[in-house]
Amino acid sequence: MKKITDYENKKVLVLGLAKSGVSAAKLLHELGALVTVNDFKQFDQNPEAQDLLTLGIRVVTGGHPIELLDEDFSLIVKNPGIPYTNPLVEKAMSMALPVLTEVELAYQIAECPIIGITGTNGKTTTTTMIGLLLNADRKTGTARLAGNIGYPASEVAEEASAEDDIVMELSSFQLMGIKTFRPKIAVITNIYEAHLDYHGSRDEYVKAKWAIQENMQESDAIVLNWNQQELQELSKTTKANIIPFSTKEQVDGAYVLGGKIYYKNDYIMETMELGVPGSHNIENALAAICVAKLKAVPTDIIRQTLMVFTGVPHRTQYVGEIKGRKFYNDSKATNILATEMALSGFDHSSLILLAGGLDRGNSFDELVPSLKGVKAIILFGETKDKLHKAAVEAGIETIRLTENVQTAVQDAYDFSVKNDTILLSPACASWDQYPNFELRGEAFIQAMNQLKDIEK
Incomplete structure (x- = not known):
């Protein structure tokens, strides 16, 4: 990492722990800062704070006392999950105290190029695809995944060498806390309405996403979804070199024409050869191909890599087959849009959909067109009655x-025949029955594996 001196003997407040907060605190401590960590969780239930204390880092736990700001801090490094409406954060901003996120620190110390990926949907899949493509035929260094994908950006940047690439998934929350952050390549997979409870308005959400290119220059490249008029308009305001991708028209980047994928007129592969189904995954692949081509990855390596990529866990992930029935885990589909995208990748006449979960008060009228033609639907959780109404309207017979995902797997299998597909794509959050979407997806996989053992 770069040995910067910016933080030597400066008082820095790290607000909120979790993985990124712990990494930021340790890095700042190593860089010579006088670090105070403040976390809401009580000390006796806070192993992260206990660990930092043993390193000589000051910890304040059990709340976010505004009085901390009387201590003349130079800046705050905030956990992305803490909203800007938090009283301590609001007070800091009124004092013109810089409030950064950990990805800014990562950029400051990184010796290698950063490829930043953001968007409403598809970030994790696209980030994973890019990492695989850049590592597939690599002779020196490594493409290292970082950021919102689960590996603290500052920790990865600290370990990375000049020969590496950091492929960093970035949320809107993280991008709100940047100052000098400048990726060599940026990707925006798409922009839809999301996280309005955090951002307050769609305009603020879009502004946060678009911040990814704030410091980019003509020598940098930004990969944009040309299917979205909004991104076409925003592209007029960036200094970066624009590389578009589209499934609808031929563009000067990656595109689909007649079921074939091209990059700047060079044939890459058939869309049907992609290892993951769905129109959304074609878009993800196009974005990843743009980055791979910018990094000079050969076409045959791109094709081979994307053919065998079967998805990220819980995101339209192929998990197995039982007597001719294929099973796909899309537990990450916690909203209607994500399920609509998953449904677009399957033949409805042989599809059995498993859906349901937390009731957030919305109806499922928007889902009805995407449900039409589906062979059967198995419903569970708080929303099963609402989804039942939508399924009836869609004409599902x-x-x-x-009761839950486990019983849904059995019910779906009992109804299915050879060559059917059983898809978990809930269109709802998991919290009515499962702590998170990952555990809901694991329950689906476990139920399938138990069924496989019985059906041997």
Whole structure:
């Protein structure tokens, strides 16, 4: 990492722990800062704070006392999950105290190029694809995944050498806390309405996403989804070199024409050869191909890599087959849009959909067009009655209500025949029955594996 001196003997407040906060605190401590960590969780239930204390880092736990700001800090490094409406954050900003996120620190110490990926949907899949493509035929260095994908950016940047690339998934929350952050290549997969409870308005959400290119120059490249008029308009305001991708028209980047994928007129592969289904995954692949080509990855390596990529866990992930029935885990589909995208990748006449979960008060009228033609639907959780109504409106003949994901797998298999597909794509959050979407997806996989053992 770069040995910077910017933080030597400066008082820095790290607000909120979790993985990124711990990494930021340790890095700042190593860089000579006088670090105070403040976390809401009580000390006796806070192993992260206990660990930092043993390193000689000051910790304040059990709340976010505004009085901390009387201590003349030079800046705050904030956990992305803490909203800007937090009283301590609001007070800091009124004092013109810089409030950064950990990805800014990562950029400041990184010796290698950063490829930043953001968007409403597809970030993790696209980030994973890019990492695989850049490592597939690599002779020196490594493409290292970082950021919102689960590896603290500052920790990865500290370990990376000049020969590496950091492929960094970035949320809107993280991008709100940047100052000098400048990726060599940026990707915006798409922009839809999301996280309005955090950002307050769609305009503020879009502004946060678009911040990824704030410091980019003509020698940098930004990969944009040309299917979205909004991104076409925003592209007029960036200094970066624009590389578009589209499934709808031929562009000066990656595009689909007649079921074939091209990059700047060079044939890459058939869309049907992609290892993951769905129109959204074609878009993700196009974005990843743009980055791979910018990094001079050969076409045959791109094709081979994307053919065998079967998805990120819980995101339209192929998980197995039982007597001719294929199973896909899309537990990450916690909203209607994500399920619509998943449904677009399958033949509805042989598709059995498993859906349901936390009731957030919305109806499922928007989902009805995407449900039409689905062979059967198995519903569970708080929203099963609302989804039942949508399924009836869509004309689905076989609708079954069940207890949870585990029983849904059994019900779906009992109804299925050879060559059917059983897809978990809930269109809802998991919190009514499962602590998170990952555990819901694991329950689906476990139920399938138990069924496989029985059906041997």
